[in-house]
Amino acid sequence: MSMMSFGLAGCAVGPDYQPPTRPIPDRFGLPQDISPAHAENAQILSVGEDLPGQWWECFHSSALNALVSRGLSHSPTLAAARSTLRAAQENVLGQYAGLLPSIDGHAGWTREKFPYAKSGIPNANASWGYYDLHVAVSYDIDVWGGIRRGIEREAALRDAVAAQLQAAYLVLTANIVSTAINAAMLSREMEEQQRLVTFEEEYLRTVEAQYQVGAASATDVALQRAQVAEQYALVPNIRARFFNARHALADLVGSFATDPRIPALDLNQLTLPAELPLGVPATLLEHRPDIRQATADLHAATAAVGVAEAARLPTFMLSGAWGDVAAHAAEFAVPGNGMAALAAQIVQPIFQGGRLLHNQRQAEAALSASAEHWRAVVYSSFHNVADILTQIAGDKDAFDADVVAERAASQALSLAQKQYRLGGISYITVLTTETAYQRTLITLIEARAARLSDSAALFVSLGGGWWNRHDNPILPDRIVPLDGSVPQ
CATH class of the missing domain: 1.20.1600.10 (Outer membrane efflux proteins (OEP))
Known part of the structure; x- marks a missing residue:
């Protein structure tokens, strides 16, 4: 990736x-x-x-x-x-x-109540709780x-x-x-x-x-x-x-x-x-x-x-999640409780009141001033x-x-x-x-x-x-490359 x-x-x-x-x-x-x-x-x-x-x-x-x-x-x-x-x-x-990619771990416990009005079924009020343990991954593809x-x-x-x-x-x-x-x-x-x-x-x-x-x-x-x-x-x-x-x-x-x-x-x-x-x-x-x-x-x-x-320009994003959902902590990793998700998303700014256009023009004017x-x-x-x-x-x-x-x-x-x-x-x-x-x-x-x-x-x-002068270096030891490589 x-x-x-x-x-x-x-x-x-x-x-x-x-x-x-x-x-x-x-x-x-x-x-x-x-x-x-x-x-x-x-x-x-x-x-x-x-x-x-x-x-x-x-x-x-x-x-x-x-x-x-x-x-x-x-x-x-x-x-x-x-x-x-x-x-x-x-x-x-x-x-x-x-x-x-950005990777985050999530762990939580949720208690919910299922109301009658939502289901339309008489006497359907019920409540339950569940545990959630999953890893979420998101990635912005730098197309532009x-x-x-x-x-x-x-x-x-x-x-x-x-x-x-x-x-x-x-x-x-x-x-x-x-x-x-x-x-x-x-x-x-x-x-x-x-x-x-x-x-x-x-x-x-x-x-x-x-x-x-x-x-x-x-x-x-x-x-x-x-x-x-x-x-x-x-x-x-x-x-x-x-x-x-x-x-x-x-x-x-x-x-x-x-x-x-x-x-x-x-x-x-x-x-x-x-x-x-x-x-x-x-x-x-x-x-x-x-x-x-x-x-x-x-x-x-x-x-x-x-x-x-x-x-x-449009932004391209990938996101996904993998983990388990169980009613009891002891039921994690039990077959059938696993969950996974994968999603792709494209976002194109349509109307921002001219803000993005003026931001670009401002950057171009600042470039001219810097020159x-x-x-x-x-x-x-x-x-x-x-x-x-x-x-x-x-x-x-x-x-x-x-x-x-x-x-x-x-x-x-x-x-x-x-x-x-x-x-x-x-x-x-x-x-x-x-x-x-x-x-x-x-x-x-x-x-x-x-x-x-x-x-x-x-x-x-x-x-x-x-x-x-070599006894008093001006720049720090780690120099950031500009060729796209990631420093170790």
């Missing part, structure tokens, strides 16, 4: 799913050379090079690696996504029951493939949930890395800002001393006091942002903000990846979770049209990669300029200190030069963190290399 079903269901109604195709450009739009002018921060793009499974290890920070590892093990968001995928998988497996299309739809929805798990995995690792970089940057920036406030305060004391001897005006003193207050006001703001980043990091790795095991990252211990693999643009369709989810949704919408179309959504997601994904590459190039140029500015300011400070020791300039000139140097140093810290964040964003935009 099952073989009959598979054969009849081989020609399922509705459109067969075809993977969407779209002309894909052979490049993302930027030249491959993004190496800065300074060799110690060189970085190149490698077209055709596949992404590593653990891309965060490219920053060569053991503390960062430990944070990501802990997040993958303890994140409740990722654990919930895995459980959601298991639920979707079990739902698909359950759909296969529609291809098999509606059940098969339903399985196909649920499997595609399972694939969409799997893509959501891939996205959760990618977002979690990306957020941990970007938050860690931000926390490390703010830590360094807070140190340099406090040092800058120290210079400004020393500068203020010098101006006040000059004012006492008539070498500076009251306006000079007031302006410097305002400068000190302005720079000092930035310290608590940076400190608050730093602790907020630390709290966010604790949340991402599945811990409390007070957890002392959250390591303090040093920006100098994060290495800018010397090589950024770009892969091949065409593989973006297979690797980006958002595209994979849109593809799975399109597959599900295609199968849903077949389900709606099959609902408008357009897939196109939009693909365009957005390629634009996202191109935007990040543009940001990488722009931040590389800004970093080059900041390095030149920092080195010039450092040289100016060194010369000013030498001239001051020789009596060629005043101490206030040295303080001014030191302040200028600290400002360029803070700007350089932010530029370096921006380049680190850009590198992480590129890894994420290309899919994060999850397909190269």
Whole structure:
């Protein structure tokens, strides 16, 4: 009977799913050379090079690696996504029951009374009881493939949930890395800002001393006091942002903000990846979770049209029963008490008020919308990669300029200190030069963190290399076949 079903269901109604195709450009739009002018921060793009499974290890920070590892093990968001995928998988497996007969066992006792009015025989009132023990079998023959299309739809929805798990995995690792970089940057920036406030305060004391001897005006003193207050006001703001980043990091790795095991990252211990693999643009369709989810949704919408179309066609059912009926339990299996039944049924919807027709039209409209959504997601994904590459190039140029500015300011400070020791300039000139140097140093810290964040964003935009990880499988062990076979 099952073989009959598979054969009849081989020609399922509705459109067969075809993977969407779209002309894909052979490049993302930027030249491959993004190496800065300074060799110690060189970085190149490698077209055709596949992404590593653990891309965060490219920053060569053991503390960062430990944070990501802990997040993958303890994140409740990722654990919930895995459980959601298991639920979707079990739902698909359950759909296969529609291809098999349904067998139920029945046991019961019935007491009946036979009334006079029903028989028309005087004094015919009587009552009796009997026991019933039988097995009932029912089977829906999937002539039009509606059940098969339903399985196909649920499997595609399972694939969409799997893509959501891939996205959760990618977002979690990306957020941990970007938050860690931000926390490390703010830590360094807070140190340099406090040092800058120290210079400004020393500068203020010098101006006040000059004012006492008539070498500076009251306006000079007031302006410097305002400068000190302005720079000092930035310290608590940076400190608050730093602790907020630390709290966010604790949340991402599945811990409390007070957890002392959250390591303090040093920006100098994060290495800018010397090589950024770009892969091949065409593989973006297979690797980006958002595209994979849109593809799975399109597959599900295609199968849903077949389900709606099959609902408008006749359904074929077989049913049967076998067992015994006896007045006393001891009389089961006595010859003459056996019963058996076999029935075939065809049901054709005749009038449903247009509901089935509109259901099919709704499914067809949803399929069209899913196809357009897939196109939009693909365009957005390629634009996202191109935007990040543009940001990488722009931040590389800004970093080059900041390095030149920092080195010039450092040289100016060194010369000013030498001239001051020789009596060629005043101490206030040295303080001014030191302040200028600290400002360029803070700007350089932010530029370096921006380049680190850009590198992480590129890894994420290309899919994060999850397909190269074998220690943390995304899909469950049992994969549902779509060829009509029933998993064992």
